[in-house]
Amino acid sequence: MAFAENIALGLSVVLSLSTLGYCALGVTVGMFIGVLPGLGPLATVGMLLPLTFYVPQTDAIVMLAGIYYGSMYGGSTAAILLNLPGTAGAAVTCLDGNPLAKSGRAGVALFTATMSSFFGGIFGLVIVASFTPFLARVALSFGSPEYAALIVLGLLAAAMVGNASKGRSLAMALLGLLIAMVGTDPNSGVNRMTFGMLSLADGVNLVVVTTGLFGIAEVLANVGRIGRREARVGRIRMRDMLPTAREARSSLGPALRGSSIGAILGILPGTGAALSTFVAYAVEKRTSPTPERFGKGAIEGIVAPESANNSAAQTAFVPTLSLGIPGDAIVAIMLGALIIHGIVPGPQLIRDHPDLFWGLIASFLIGNILLLFLNLPLIGVWVRILRIPYAVLYPAILVFICVGVFSIRNSVFDVVVSTLFGLGGYVMRRFGFPTAPLLLGLVLGPLLEQNFRRSLMLSRGDLMTFVERPISGGILALTVAIVVLLLWAEFRPRRARSPIEKEAKE
Amino acid sequence: MFRKLAAINRRDAWTAVAVVALGSAGAFMALDYRLGELRNIGPGAFPLIVSLLVVLAGVLIALEGLAPQREEVIDDGPPPYRVLIFVTAGLLAFAVVTPMAGAVPGILACVVLASLADGSLRVWQVGALAALVAGFCALVFVVLLKLPLELVTW
Numbered sequence: 240m241a242f243a244e245n246i247a248l249g250l251s252v253v254l255s256l257s258t259l260g261y262c263a264l265g266v267t268v269g270m271f272i273g274v275l276p277g278l279g280p281l282a283t284v285g286m287l288l289p290l291t292f293y294v295p296q297t298d299a300i301v302m303l304a305g306i307y308y309g310s311m312y313g314g315s316t317a318a319i320l321l322n323l324p325g326t327a328g329a330a331v332t333c334l335d336g337n338p339l340a341k342s343g344r345a346g347v348a349l350f351t352a353t354m355s356s357f358f359g360g361i362f363g364l365v366i367v368a369s370f371t372p373f374l375a376r377v378a379l380s381f382g383s384p385e386y387a388a389l390i391v392l393g394l395l396a397a398a399m400v401g402n403a404s405k406g407r408s409l410a411m412a413l414l415g416l417l418i419a420m421v422g423t424d425p426n427s428g429v430n431r432m433t434f435g436m437l438s439l440a441d442g443v444n445l446v447v448v449t450t451g452l453f454g455i456a457e458v459l460a461n462v463g464r465i466g467r468r469e470a471r472v473g474r475i476r477m478r479d480m481l482p483t484a485r486e487a488r489s490s491l492g493p494a495l496r497g498s499s500i501g502a503i504l505g506i507l508p509g510t511g512a513a514l515s516t517f518v519a520y521a522v523e524k525r526t527s528p529t530p531e532r533f534g535k536g537a538i539e540g541i542v543a544p545e546s547a548n549n550s551a552a553q554t555a556f557v558p559t560l561s562l563g564i565p566g567d568a569i570v571a572i573m574l575g576a577l578i579i580h581g582i583v584p585g586p587q588l589i590r591d592h593p594d595l596f597w598g599l600i601a602s603f604l605i606g607n608i609l610l611l612f613l614n615l616p617l618i619g620v621w622v623r624i625l626r627i628p629y630a631v632l633y634p635a636i637l638v639f640i641c642v643g644v645f646s647i648r649n650s651v652f653d654v655v656v657s658t659l660f661g662l663g664g665y666v667m668r669r670f671g672f673p674t675a676p677l678l679l680g681l682v683l684g685p686l687l688e689q690n691f692r693r694s695l696m697l698s699r700g701d702l703m704t705f706v707e708r709p710i711s712g713g714i715l716a717l718t719v720a721i722v723v724l725l726l727w728a729e730f731r732p733r734r735a736r737s738p739i740e741k742e743a744k745e
Numbered sequence: 746m747f748r749k750l751a752a753i754n755r756r757d758a759w760t761a762v763a764v765v766a767l768g769s770a771g772a773f774m775a776l777d778y779r780l781g782e783l784r785n786i787g788p789g790a791f792p793l794i795v796s797l798l799v800v801l802a803g804v805l806i807a808l809e810g811l812a813p814q815r816e817e818v819i820d821d822g823p824p825p826y827r828v829l830i831f832v833t834a835g836l837l838a839f840a841v842v843t844p845m846a847g848a849v850p851g852i853l854a855c856v857v858l859a860s861l862a863d864g865s866l867r868v869w870q871v872g873a874l875a876a877l878v879a880g881f882c883a884l885v886f887v888v889l890l891k892l893p894l895e896l897v898t899w
Contacts, residue, residue, distance in 0.1 A: 293890055406805030410764045413799045417771055417792065424788040429778055431788055455836065462828045462862050630863040631870075634856040635878050637832065641839040641855055642848065642882055646892050651840040658836040662829070669824075670760050688791045700784030729809070 245593070246368075249601030252594050258298050258602065265302035266606045269309020270613050273316070274621045276323045277461040277629055278636060280310040281675075284572050285449030286643045288579075296580040297595050301602040303573050308360060308552040308603070311512060312610045315352035315545055316621050320345060323465075327513040328548035331520045335533060335540030342536055350480035351538055352545045353614040355494055359546030360607040362498035363505065363553025367560075368600045370506070371589065374561035378586035381562075383697065384705050387690040388714040389508070390683045393564050394676070395718055397509030399725045403673040411672050415680020416687065418443055425685075426692060438652045445575045446647055447657045448681055450640045452674045455661025458633045460668065465629040480615070482538060490542045493523050497543035501550030508558045509679055511567025512551040516544035553603055560588055560596060564683070568675040571682040757810025761803045768799030828862045835859030847897040852879045 252258055268287075272278045284303050291299035314329030319336035332352060339348040381389075394416075398408035421432045422442030433439040482490070497519040504515040523543040524533045533540050555566030563584035565571035577584050582592060589596045614621075644657045664674050698704035706712045775796055781787025835858035843851030856875035860866050866874065886892045 290886075290890055290892070293892070404806065404809050406764075406802050406807075406809050407760070409805065410767075410799060410802035413795055413802060414767070416795045417799070420792050420795075424778075427779070427788045429788040431778060431792065432774055455832070459825075459828055459832055462832065463825060628865075630860070630865045631874055633832075633863070634835070634859040634874060635881075637835055637859050638839070638852050638855050638878050638882065641836060641843075641851070642886060642894070645839075645843065645848075646886070646894060649893065651844055654836060654840040658833060658840075661836070662833065665829070670756075691791065692786055695783055695786060700782065702783065 242368075245597045246601065248593060249597030249599075252297060252598030253301070253601040253605050257295070258301055258598065259605070261294065261298040261302040262305050262602045262606050263609055265305020266309035266312075266609050267613065268302075269306040269311075270313040270610065270621070271624065272306070273310035273313020273325045273329075274624055275313075275627070275632065276317050276321070276325050277457060277465050277632070279326050279453060279457065280307050281569050281572070281678075282450060282454035282457060282636075282640075283310070284569055285446050286454060286639050288446050288449075288572060288576055289643050289647045291576055292579060296577075296582060297598050299576055299580065300573060300595065300599055301606075303576060304556070304599060304602065305606045307555075307569050307573075308549060308606065309610055311360075311545075311549045311552045312353065312356045312614055313621070314548075315356070315541075316349065316618075317625060319348045319352060319541075320622065320625060328516055328544075328552075330513070331516040331544040332541055334520070335535070335537050338534070338536035339538075339541070344479075344536070346479035347482050347486075347538075348536075348541060349618060350615065351482055351486075351490065351541050353611065355490070355497070355542045355545035356549045356614075357607055357611050358494045359498045359501055359549030360553055360603070360610075362495075362546070363502055363550035364600060364603040364607070366502045366506075366550075366554050367556050367603070370554075371557050371561045371596070374557060375586040375589050378562050381586070381710065382708070383690040383693040384708050384711040385714065386562075386564075387687060387694055388705060388711040388718070389562060389564055390687045390690065392714050392718045392721075393508030393558075394680060394683060394687075395509075395722060396507055397567075397676045397679045399722060404671060405725065405729055407670075407672045408676050411667070411674065412676035412680040415677040415682075416684040417680075418448065418677070419681045419684025420688070425689075438650065443656065443681075444647055444653060445572060445678075445681060447644055447653045448660050449572055449678060450644055451657040451660025452664035452677065454636060454640045455658060456664030456668060456674070458636055459661060459665040461629060462633055486538045490538060493519075493539040493542040494546045496522060496526075497546035498550040500543075501547035501552075502554045504547075505551030505554030505566055506557045508562075508564045508566055509676075511555055511569070511675075512548040515547040515551040519543040519547035556599070559584065560599075561586060563588070563686070565679065568678040571679055574682060757806060761807035761810065764803030764806055765800050766803075768796050768801075768803060771796030771799060827864075831862035832859055835862070847895050849879050849883065849896045852882055 253262060269280065272280065272283045284306055291303065310326050311328055314324060314326035315332045315336065317323050317325035318329040318332040319340050322333050322337040324330040324333055336348045336352065394412045398412040399405055421439055423440055424431050430440055500519045500522060501515040504510045504518065520540060520543055523539050524530050527533065527539060555570045558564045558566045559570045559574055565574045574584055582588065640657065641654055644653050645651060647653060667674060694704055705715060772793055775789045775792035778789030779787035780789045780793065835855040838854035838858050839851040842854045853875045856878055857871055860871045860874065883896055887894055887896060
């Protein structure tokens, strides 16, 4: 059977010593930065991207992916023990995880979070393995108009489906598109928006923007705010970690619902893990017969978001590997890594690089199993890491950003640009602008412009080509429907915001 | 209550103005490049479309500011000037020192200046941290990963 052959191929790739090593390294780094508040997967993947130029392509992607889903495991640890989300995707886990820890059941909360993460991860990986090849086959018939339409859908989904102000998110996605245009236009050779600077002729590097907007801006926002916090937990023994039989039984439903929500939002381009946790939590609370327990240590309140964010962290690879359109901002950077390694992302990827695709899938499996062992028996180590003061951490983060950015092309100009993006990102945050849509716009900008231009060339300047072709027309109709629906929700006369949305803002 | 509402709207209004100005500037720049015709659009057309959409987004932000019951503004307090200054100084120090003296002096300068942003470490702790980070970078980036990075050059 083809499927078994593919899995065997993947395992043969992953079980080589070097790939296995990079997988282990990736999930450990992911776990580490996930545990530490103030350093997220986005900044880390951006920071480490230049280093992967020196690593074989499959190993590079396996490692970067490991950082992403590893951080989803780690994020819950700080959320539960300190009421401080280690990553954006763990913010919701605080709501019920921390009350459980305060009532002396930190072990149960951590165990549940890990098992839910594992469940969500495996669920997501099955979706990726079964759905991606199918979608890629469909996408083989896509032409430029379809791609252009899909990118517009992804950008608008990223901008509109979130808690932040729609106008601000939209402005950020568009600003990303504009920044993407800096540099030499591939069609005409004209230098666009370079302000006459030769260093900008190659455009603004993705790593420079990411490390600035997410690494440096994050440091600026956190210094002096993350104080020394003692995680007051005694020794957690394995025996104390097991939930009661009733809790275990009532977790299955939330785990399945959470994973499914995560899978849908993960596949939808532009929306990712963090958003899926809010939705999963809200759904669980609404369908529960006892919603009043939520926020006071309900086990379902941990299971649903933790399975959702891990599921989404895996399924974000579906559109990336089948269409070449990233599922969220972090995967967008990995897409950039693929391009740097000379792999053209798109429907041909699975056919042309089966070892890469199936190796990555197999690495998800191995990585999730590794994370299970990294989490449960070694929880004491992570608790100790939580005690590293931020004053020690942030200068090191800044240095890694400098070295990472500098090493792209030995240019200190890039370090300065990155600093500017850091300051700009910090200001934008203070004014309520979300920064992830900008990154998505930056990655998708060149793809959108190329496909837009090519479509018009093929149709001899007829704009109707986007609407008349059934698939692209359908995608655009869906896009319009989403925009109208969300704008209506934004401007209709409304009651006070629900508590979960309030908490989500914080 | 009313004053608070007015304050929120003013903030949104200025944000909207800034976004509209940004879009206009982009559109203005885009006009420098050839627009081309529909069947073969030039390098200026796409930036022009996107810039005009930015202006539209600015209008949307203004409309959101008018809508009643926007969510409360998260007040971050006054800008942390000390943090902004010393973190920036640390990063720029790396950018200035590295081409002159190599990566290790650049790293040391970056750590020392950046740690002043928080100021909770003692002098010997800063020194130890700087040495540790520099040593780690030298080991991982140069010895293990063989990055073309010059450690000390003078």
